[in-house]
Amino acid sequence: MKAILNVIWLVLSGFWLAIGYAAAGIICCLLIVTIPWGIASFRIAGYALWPFGRTVVDRPGAGGWSVLGNIIWIVVAGWWLALGHVVTAIPLFVSIIGIPLGIANLKMIPISLLPLGKDIVSTDTRYPTYQPS
Template identity: 35%
Template sequence: MGCLGNLLWFIFGGFLSGLSWAFAGCLWSITIIGIPIGVQCFKLAGLCFFPFGKEVTYGGGAGSFLLNLVWLLVSGFWLALESAVIGVLLCITIIGIPFGLQQFKLAKLALMPFGTTVY
């Protein structure tokens, strides 16, 4: 079921979300200082392409908090807004509710991507 869910997800919103994360990763990777943030963006782009069957746990310390603060001000708000809007649009229909819930999970992840672990 996870494989079918991931395939449908990729078609109905996952491709757009993953491309947004990959684009943010490319922009962050332009500078040497932003490369670690860009690498995290590329990891999360993979999660955005195929999120079903994966679990996200949040943690981290002071360094993660500071990176999340910079991230939120520069890129995170817009990625979270995109995921929230797509999630609301998907939740209009009963069939789209599981996909909308995944988008809401990605919106939360877009606000705090550092210090997270994906299983």
């Protein structure tokens, strides 16, 4: 079922959301100082392509720098990406088959606003733990 939802997601909204995250990542990496946000944006772009079967967990040890970085991210790019999730969720809710996709889209808003200090892990593990990549 996850694979079917992921394919439908990819066609209806995942591809476009991933392009938005990748564009934000490229811009952040070009500015050198904002490379940590670029890396987080690329990580979320992969999640936006194939979200079903994965979840977001807090990264242990993420401290004050993540909080400061997330505040900067919200001002610069986070609210645009969150708005993209809302805009793509609305048409998905119109059809019956799109309702689970719209819900998944809205569930991605927190990581689009606060990407630092988070990890994306498989839901197959009962208790997701931090695995440094």
